[in-house]
Amino acid sequence: MKKAMTYRDAGVDINKGNEAVDKIKPLVARTKRPEVLGGLGGFGGLFQVPKGYENPVLVSGTDGIGTKLKVAFMCGKHDTIGIDAVAMCVNDILVAGAEPLFFLDYVAVGQLDPDQLAEVVAGIAEGCVQAGCALIGGETAEMPGFYQAGEYDVAGFSVGIVEKEALLDGSAVKEGDLILGLPSTGLHSNGYSLARKIAFDRAGKTAEDYIDALGETLGEALLRPTRIYIKDVLPILKGQPGVIHAMAHITGGGLVENVPRVLPAGLSAEIKVDTWPRLPIFDWLAAEGQVPEDDMWRTFNMGIGLAVVVAAEEAAQVKADFDSRGVRYYEIGRVVAGDQSVVLV
Amino acid sequence: MKKAMTYRDAGVDINKGNEAVDKIKPLVARTKRPEVLGGLGGFGGLFQVPKGYENPVLVSGTDGIGTKLKVAFMCGKHDTIGIDAVAMCVNDILVAGAEPLFFLDYVAVGQLDPDQLAEVVAGIAEGCVQAGCALIGGETAEMPGFYQAGEYDVAGFSVGIVEKEALLDGSAVKEGDLILGLPSTGLHSNGYSLARKIAFDRAGKTAEDYIDALGETLGEALLRPTRIYIKDVLPILKGQPGVIHAMAHITGGGLVENVPRVLPAGLSAEIKVDTWPRLPIFDWLAAEGQVPEDDMWRTFNMGIGLAVVVAAEEAAQVKADFDSRGVRYYEIGRVVAGDQSVVLV
Numbered sequence: 001m002k003k004a005m006t007y008r009d010a011g012v013d014i015n016k017g018n019e020a021v022d023k024i025k026p027l028v029a030r031t032k033r034p035e036v037l038g039g040l041g042g043f044g045g046l047f048q049v050p051k052g053y054e055n056p057v058l059v060s061g062t063d064g065i066g067t068k069l070k071v072a073f074m075c076g077k078h079d080t081i082g083i084d085a086v087a088m089c090v091n092d093i094l095v096a097g098a099e100p101l102f103f104l105d106y107v108a109v110g111q112l113d114p115d116q117l118a119e120v121v122a123g124i125a126e127g128c129v130q131a132g133c134a135l136i137g138g139e140t141a142e143m144p145g146f147y148q149a150g151e152y153d154v155a156g157f158s159v160g161i162v163e164k165e166a167l168l169d170g171s172a173v174k175e176g177d178l179i180l181g182l183p184s185t186g187l188h189s190n191g192y193s194l195a196r197k198i199a200f201d202r203a204g205k206t207a208e209d210y211i212d213a214l215g216e217t218l219g220e221a222l223l224r225p226t227r228i229y230i231k232d233v234l235p236i237l238k239g240q241p242g243v244i245h246a247m248a249h250i251t252g253g254g255l256v257e258n259v260p261r262v263l264p265a266g267l268s269a270e271i272k273v274d275t276w277p278r279l280p281i282f283d284w285l286a287a288e289g290q291v292p293e294d295d296m297w298r299t300f301n302m303g304i305g306l307a308v309v310v311a312a313e314e315a316a317q318v319k320a321d322f323d324s325r326g327v328r329y330y331e332i333g334r335v336v337a338g339d340q341s342v343v344l345v
Numbered sequence: 346m347k348k349a350m351t352y353r354d355a356g357v358d359i360n361k362g363n364e365a366v367d368k369i370k371p372l373v374a375r376t377k378r379p380e381v382l383g384g385l386g387g388f389g390g391l392f393q394v395p396k397g398y399e400n401p402v403l404v405s406g407t408d409g410i411g412t413k414l415k416v417a418f419m420c421g422k423h424d425t426i427g428i429d430a431v432a433m434c435v436n437d438i439l440v441a442g443a444e445p446l447f448f449l450d451y452v453a454v455g456q457l458d459p460d461q462l463a464e465v466v467a468g469i470a471e472g473c474v475q476a477g478c479a480l481i482g483g484e485t486a487e488m489p490g491f492y493q494a495g496e497y498d499v500a501g502f503s504v505g506i507v508e509k510e511a512l513l514d515g516s517a518v519k520e521g522d523l524i525l526g527l528p529s530t531g532l533h534s535n536g537y538s539l540a541r542k543i544a545f546d547r548a549g550k551t552a553e554d555y556i557d558a559l560g561e562t563l564g565e566a567l568l569r570p571t572r573i574y575i576k577d578v579l580p581i582l583k584g585q586p587g588v589i590h591a592m593a594h595i596t597g598g599g600l601v602e603n604v605p606r607v608l609p610a611g612l613s614a615e616i617k618v619d620t621w622p623r624l625p626i627f628d629w630l631a632a633e634g635q636v637p638e639d640d641m642w643r644t645f646n647m648g649i650g651l652a653v654v655v656a657a658e659e660a661a662q663v664k665a666d667f668d669s670r671g672v673r674y675y676e677i678g679r680v681v682a683g684d685q686s687v688v689l690v
Contacts, residue, residue: 037509047405048400048402093389261388
């Protein structure tokens with residue numbers, strides 16, 4: 001007689017799933033906002049549309065972390081990668097002028113390790129706290145035979161809200177506008193296929209190797225979480241409506257490809273590359289990989305994670321606001337006549 | 346001198362990405378709703394909150410397709426798996442009483458194949474059309490060295506809306522309520538780790554093998570898309586408010602674990618297992634895997650994809666509405682006094 005088969009025989013352990021849910025509950029509680037209805041366990045996450053909007057528009061973003069995950073696997077450190085997942089989504093929402101409201105995560109694993117999953121979700125919850133949004137749902141997919149042992153993928157989804165009249169789509173950008181750059185913390189979540197190839201294949205380093213030029217290990221430099229710009233910028237969007245003309249989240253493609261996404265026809269951005277300190281990780285990667293300068297600028301953020309386009313005559317107010325809250329920024333360029341490109345000078 | 350490295354050397358081809366975007370655009374256009382603002386290419390997807398709600402609540406769901414994807418890989422058929430991704434999300438939103446508004450997808454690939462990606466997105470767009478929601482964004486993550494050649498993962502995210510007073514959370518369920526079951530099309534998107542182990546390991550079949558008991562190949566039976574119940578049920582939610590007391594989307598855990606999620610304390614569901622035709626795929630899997638009956642019921646939907654709990658005195662109206670629109674249903678049980686469990690009789 002054949003042996004009977006059950007779901008556990010197939011590699012899926014529902015008890016481990018319940019253990020993981022218990023570990024996750026207090027992490028989720030950290031992110032609660034008053035608009036959240038119900039608890040974990042319902043079929044869908046519930047969030048009341050905030051009051052006071054005339055023509056509310058929902059702004060949604062989804063993103064993953066890409067192969068930065070491999071660095072987390074190498075380092076055996078899983079509690080910051082969730083910050084990256086949140087950052088990649090909410091910064092995209094912010095540049096539409098919107099306030100992120102809530103977040104949901106999708107985590108796919110080969111075999112569920114409740115402790116590892118709790119570390120991942122702890123990072124997600126930390127990201128949500130930094131962004132001021134509520135973690136209202138998620139899916140943990142156990143997919144035996146799909147991911148390598150100990151590996152996983154993470155995707156995030158976030159929804160924000162903005163008054164239709166305050167939506168930023170680049171149409172407000174004018175010649176002469178100033179471009180302020182908010183510093184990145186490092187690579188953020190882009191360019192890791194190239195960076196890993198240079199660091200681990202070409203240079204033959206490991207994540208544990210201390211690099212003098214960086215003043216830290218490669219793992220520390222490459223795993224540093226993406227900065228979340230919500231609380232830096234939201235006070236200006238709400239307190240000085242209309243002053244910010246556009247923003248660009250500097251992700252894959254760098255300043256060169258992301259800034260033009262918010263430039264109207266007939267305008268370009270002149271970016272002065274020596275107006276902010278270049279982070280040592282970029283110089284190290286360029287040198288080790290002999291990466292052409294043009295490729296560096298088209299692959300990495302080069303030290304600027306968010307570009308904020310402001311009216312020149314109102315830039316002083318914006319700077320004063322940043323200064324008063326200790327938000328570091330650089331005046332990195334201006335909007336000039338052109339063909340919707342970035343001119344590096 | 347070392348050879349210079351670029352992003353393409355690292356396995357990421359941005360031209361292929363642009364080719365994929367061109368293929369995807371017309372698919373996305375199929376799903377457009379009047380509330381959608383802007384086009385593809387912005388940082389976030391934009392959707393106006395529909396007018397006419399007093400206290401609108403957003404209901405969100407995220408889900409993947411699990412190891413059903415492996416069946417798609419075996420069959421080399423990629424244009425229906427997107428329907429599953431949409432179905433898993435929007436059916437979860439529906440059971441809160443909400444209308445799905447929009448959807449975003451996350452597709453992670455080892456190496457981008459624009460044609461394959463377009464097939465996946467065609468399925469997602471078809472699912473969105475079936476659900477009446479707009480595809481307003483997505484992320485295609487190219488992750489070299491992460492997924493096996495030709496393989497990928499898909500996660501979906503959807504947001505719906507419901508008037509707060511019309512939110513279904515199970516609290517309206519009363520003793521004596523009838524439970525109507527809407528048929529599933531097969532396994533939907535759950536139980537595939539066990540099903541694949543039985544079909545391909547234990548029984549030694551391939552996806553191409555024709556199975557007499559099924560009247561089709563295993564691949565056809567296992568890859569059939571998850572049914573989307575939105576257009577079946579939404580007219581009743583809107584036209585006969587209050588008549589549906591609760592719904593349960595029958596996913597992992599089957600009727601036995603999903604129906605109790607909407608039962609108040611002191612009530613159970615008595616389900617008569619002979620009131621609907623059992624699909625042959627379940628009998629075949631049970632026989633080939635010698636799966637205990639209890640495990641079958643806790644793993645698979647067993648032929649019912651959505652359980653709809655209605656007031657007994659108003660059930661006739663609901664049935665008449667289903668009948669008038671050709672929506673098949675079975676009266677599968679009723680709500681009885683109990684301990685929030687399902688009693689199979």
